[in-house]
Amino acid sequence: MFRTQIIAASLCLVSFFSLANSGSRLTATGGITGFEGAAGGGITPWAFISGYGSKEEINGTANVQYLHLNDYTLTTFGASLGIYDRIELSAQRQTLDISSGITSSVFSLLTEGAINTAKSTRIDMDIVTAKVKVLGDGVFDQHSWVPQVAVGAQYKKHRDFDTTLLLPDGTGPLPNQGVARILGAKDDSGTDFFVSATKLYLGHINGFNLLTNLTARYTKANTFGLLGFGSASDDSYKLEWEGTLALLTSPSTVIGVEFRTQTNRLGGLAEEDTVTDAFIAYFPNKSFSLTAAYVDLGNLPMQPSSTGFYLTATANF
Amino acid sequence: MITYLKQTIAKTPVFALFTLVFWCMCGCTSTLTSTQPATQAANSLYDEIGGSKTLNTVFGVAINRIYNDPIIGHYFNGVPKSHLRKQLVSQTCELIGGPCVYEGKAMLDTHKDLNIKEREFYILVEYVQGAMRDVGLTYQQENQILQKLAPIKSETIYL
Incomplete structure (x- = not known):
């Protein structure tokens, strides 16, 4: 139901913003909106500022996204502001739906089979990101190797860290313990710091434009923070790497692949793997873009092979 | 690692x-x-696209649109279309491997004190891109030409 509303709202947004001026930078150079709200690829920010605003313009974006991984479904939406092609501010709400199959298995494991059914649950998280372009012009500096570089901070806050998991009869044997807490997470919030270097090589591969991006992220997050931050045994920041390689195969089509490393703080059920995806993004004009991706997250609790489809719509205004 | x-x-x-x-x-x-x-x-990009004849058509189309643009058209008041067209053709010809030598003024000098905004530069780029597409250059040829022209950005805006 919630999902249908979001999709309907996004369609309204798309049609509304089609009529608005969305900035003068070249098509596709605003990237898409990642699942955490920052502009770039689907799972990693780029150094490009969201939207199509030039140094003289302020532009906004709105997005809605859907990632389906069998027993886990992530729905997310948000908006961003690109200011003078220098500063990007974004706010994103993520909702992770976890099926009763997963929660039942977790209870069964914890109680050695004494409890083997539980209700489905959801984890809501808010994300606020600020990104600042510090140097370079990733599109027009074609005579130099210097990429465009941006630095960012990303604050994430759980809304369900203390939400009791319920059994079918409405009781909660582990009061005030959400999924992240049960799996051993220490904190309900955390701030990531990242540096992204992005460069577009025009006419590079057989005349096609090649986009390369590398992001270094300093983080305490467990599974992007959806499973909390830090653990009892490991509460330190770790450096993670993220990257994108993409080809612009036509003025309106981008295909590419991405990766993102994770640290395995919680271990056990919540062991984390390197995330990869392959995507195709469609930019019919500067008003909106649509992206479809195949994502491989590796292990999620009680689901060792988590692969699925990811859809994003971003509207620019 | x-x-x-x-x-x-x-x-x-x-x-x-x-x-x-x-x-x-x-x-x-x-x-x-x-x-x-x-x-x-062994052909250059210049030969591949059809040489100066094609460049002439591309910039003819682009310049007409640029001169009529309400935001950037005014920068070209008093500049004859044929002059600008000749300059752009010879400059691009040289950059993409053609047998031309650009003998016009340096970009930095011609754009000095005009205080051209980044937004205005992007508008011009889109006209040139659009003209290349309309004239029938492939997307790959368009990208390769843009790659050569791109560094001009730093020689034209906010001077």
């Missing part, structure tokens, strides 16, 4: 797919080159 990364990434089907795409792209290039006659293979 790097080795770990390589191993992890190399394992995934996504990476395999990506490698395939790139091989395909590179494969296309070599196939194309090898099937062309030797004289053609």
Whole structure:
């Protein structure tokens, strides 16, 4: 139901913003909106500022996204502001739906089979990101190797860290313990710091434009923070790497692949793997873009092979 | 760290797919080159697009649109279209391997004190891109020409 509303709202947004001026930078150079709200690829920010605003313009974006991984479904939406092609501010709400199959298995494991059914649950998280372009012009500096570089901070806050998991009869044997807490997470919030270097090589591969991006992220997050931050045994920041390689195969089509490393703080059920995806993004004009991706997250609790489809719509205004 | 990364990434089907795409792209290039006659293979981008004749058409189309643009048209008041067209053709011809030598004034000098905004530069780029498409250049040729023209940005805006 919630999902249908979001999709309907996004369609309204798309049609509304089609009529608005969305900035003068070249098509596709605003990237898409990642699942955490920052502009770039689907799972990693780029150094490009969201939207199509030039140094003289302020532009906004709105997005809605859907990632389906069998027993886990992530729905997310948000908006961003690109200011003078220098500063990007974004706010994103993520909702992770976890099926009763997963929660039942977790209870069964914890109680050695004494409890083997539980209700489905959801984890809501808010994300606020600020990104600042510090140097370079990733599109027009074609005579130099210097990429465009941006630095960012990303604050994430759980809304369900203390939400009791319920059994079918409405009781909660582990009061005030959400999924992240049960799996051993220490904190309900955390701030990531990242540096992204992005460069577009025009006419590079057989005349096609090649986009390369590398992001270094300093983080305490467990599974992007959806499973909390830090653990009892490991509460330190770790450096993670993220990257994108993409080809612009036509003025309106981008295909590419991405990766993102994770640290395995919680271990056990919540062991984390390197995330990869392959995507195709469609930019019919500067008003909106649509992206479809195949994502491989590796292990999620009680689901060792988590692969699925990811859809994003971003509207620019 | 790097080795770990390589191993992890190399394992995934996504990476395999990506490698395939790139091989395909590179494969296309070599196939194309090898099937062309030797004289053609050595051709520059300039020759490939049809030389100055094509550039003349491209910039003719672009300049008409630029002069009529409500935001950037005024910068060209008093500049005859034919003069600008000649300059742009010879400059681009030289940049993409044609037998021309640009003898016009330096970009930095001609744009000094105009205080051209980045937004205005992008508008012009889109007219040139649009003209290349309308004249029938391929997307790849358009990208390669844009790659040569791109550094002009830093020689024209906010001077």
